Amino acid sequence: MNKVVLFLSILLMGIYSCTGDNSPKSLFNGENTDQWETQGNVAVENGIITVNNGAALVLKKGNYSDFILKVKARTVGNGKGFIAFHTDNAADGYRVALNNDLESAEWWTKTGSLLSVRNLAKSTVKTDEWFDMDIQVEGKAITISVNGNPVVEYIEPTAPYRTAEHSSKLLSSGKFAIQSSEGTIEIESIEVTPLKTNPDIAQQQLLAIDETTDHIIKLHQDNFPVLDYHVHLKGITADEAAKQSRKYGINYALAPNCGIGFPITNDEEVIEYIKEMEGQPFIQAMQGEGREWPQTFSAEVREKFDYVFTDALTFTDTKGRRTRLWIPEEVYIENEQEYMDLIVQKIVDVMQEPMDVYVNPNFLPDVMNDRYDEFWTEERMDKVIKALVETDKVLEINNRYEIPNKAFILKAKEAGLKFTFGTNNGDGDFGKLEYCIRMKEECGITAEDMYKPNMTI
Template identity: 75%
Template sequence: MNKLLFVFSIILAGMISCADDNSPKHLFNGDDMDQWHVQGELILSDHQIRMGEGSSILLKKGNYTDFELQMVVSTVDNGKGYIVFHTDDKGEKGYRVALDNDLKNAEWWTKTGSLLGVRNLTKSIVRTNESFDMTIRVEGQAITVLVNGSPVVEYIEPASPYRTAQNAQQVLSNGKFAVHCTEGGILIEAITVTPLNRKVDRNKQMASAIDETTDHIIRLHQENFPVLDYHVHLKGITAEQAAEQSRRYGINYALAPNCGIGFPITTDEEVIQYLEAMQGQPFIQAMQGEGREWPETFSREVRDRFDYVFTDALTFTDTKGRRTRLWMPEEVFIENEEQYMDLIVQKIVDVMQEPMDVYVNPNFLPDVMNDRYDQFWTEERMDKVIDALVASGKILEINHRYKIPHKAFILKAKEAGLKFTFGTNNADGDFGKLEYCIQMKDECDITATDMYKPNIKD
């Protein structure tokens, strides 16, 4: 009897051990595709899966809820695709994680690591034809995506996630894995999954989730609109803190150092040092040219190392040779307001000849005139600035900090075919979520094709 009990206890322990088995499982070890349904052009050679355009693989068996999926993968010749988890036998439900390192892709805001439709990324930290590690971790309501060990997405699905009808099945559940190649080629060297059954406090996770019933950012992602703050400074916030905030809010950031005489960066050498320090960071890199001397202060070669360059028209020399900075009341010398307004307009037009891409802090007025903003910005003055923007091929910023330009100017700019950027121009680390920009987007019917595509460098 004791012998029978002993044998039974061994069997029971083995069953419990299998049920709680958290050891890594090789879903592809380089030898065969026996664990996968295969569709389309796929070659198994050199212990690697070479997926061609239109091909897909779907795991035959397995029902994973919480897990850590690890892959060694690369996009070949600007190949594109995505990984699916929590999907079904038809591959229709579940979340998708992007594989896309193509700098020339028209849909430039869904780079590698994007949790598509939920946390789209405008910058890939890896390159095409370059092998990298992709990790997707699901624990309770938390989804984390890491590329080469660096987190690029940290998303907590709330109790009431906002989803369009098209993305209704884009929610946490359980299921299988799949990989799709939509264009070019994808190379897979290894796929491993580790089931996770650690106890997770879902209530605590929910408490830290963003309320998507009122969040405007998730709506931009769901409509496949590029979610990028093109004008962020490291003021009151470190690069690490900016990256953490970006992952939490789901807003990509373009970081811009202030470059010019009397500003933090004053030489080509300092620009190079800054950009080298930013290598591998998840930020688009922009340059803000300060003052009117910046085009001569920095060489074209160095300026071109940024993804784009912007400046404003807030600094100039007035008709009596006095240095003017419009945001500083003591440097604003007004004798006749209408004449001074014409001077401001002319200075804006002159700035369009500078070697920049984006005109920022647009149509700013000094405090003493700003209470009559719409009165001073007449049709004629608006048309003169828009004509200069069009003629010079410049981009127009919609600025959250100053809530400029006003709707009438944006509508005219859109009708003229201008492209836009959204920017906060933060003075500290608490700079919001592009609220004014999104308001103008909705009121002026700005679409994804109306947004400026940065010239993102490798």
């Protein structure tokens, strides 16, 4: 072998020994946690690591930047915690949630959440059941999958928005950590594969969202539930909606239109729909249409949804005519003030229906909408809010129609009502909750003011 070849061989061997290979490496041999520094109540039994009540494991050696981390885990009962990466301890770095607790007050940080950056309101796995989680970092791209299905796809932009509290949640390099924040987490296997790919970071960041102007990342950083409670699969498929959700960081509650003359017309079709949606990353809501929907669908079937909502846009007027307020040809106005009183009374009547959320609130027909504040007097607002309070209903702030107005929202908040943010899209463009976020800021709405869906999984 000539000297040049020998020198290159030695050099390459040196580089290889420093960087290591890219084959999978087990970080748990099923017998002990020797590769980890343990803190608190950590035990190994029958090939399972049990992490209890604030305990943590921090990898002793390694400095990983790009990698695929594969973990098989389960939460026990109300147990919850996280996996941290690019950290030197469990206190910094990015965190990925392990949380399937449906009773948790902080219901919007479920398993797979990239905490404070892409929080997930829906868990696709149940507590006490084993699941596979893959965390992949490649350049500036972070992908998180649960049981093989992507739940987070985040690209860190050139100028990430981070509050002081979350300033360490930035891509760098480091070790892994696993911590229980409450109860018990169990780990069956942990495996890491270093990645040697060289992604075009500049090209990746062209696809990133500009967080200097994005209000959604600010909600995540403030630990505020980022959920559009009212979207439909109109002009978009479930897969496309899921991809859009991952891109923008907005969780979606899908709502089929249920009623006579709508896509779902009976109990059997509801059951078929729910079955089709199993495993999807969406909260499931039901929109009751018309005034017949409580009789059209049984209580047992309605309870298969995480919540039910309806509006007061459809009713029978004083002369027995069917009215749909959004269709000008079905709006029969002889005296505007009397018609406004009729609308208010129909809203109050709707509060007696077995729904959770009142949506498209205080909608007015086109011929009256330009005088919205004039028609919605203090007396009329108070009458509707009293009905909402007495029947324990939730108020939607609607992004599409930008209703109700600020005065009504402030009154509702003072009365102690809970809120949802909803789009009611007419096509595949869901928007980004612009009006809802503006009302949140102007009216001082907090996470505690938001409605918690009655989720089952």
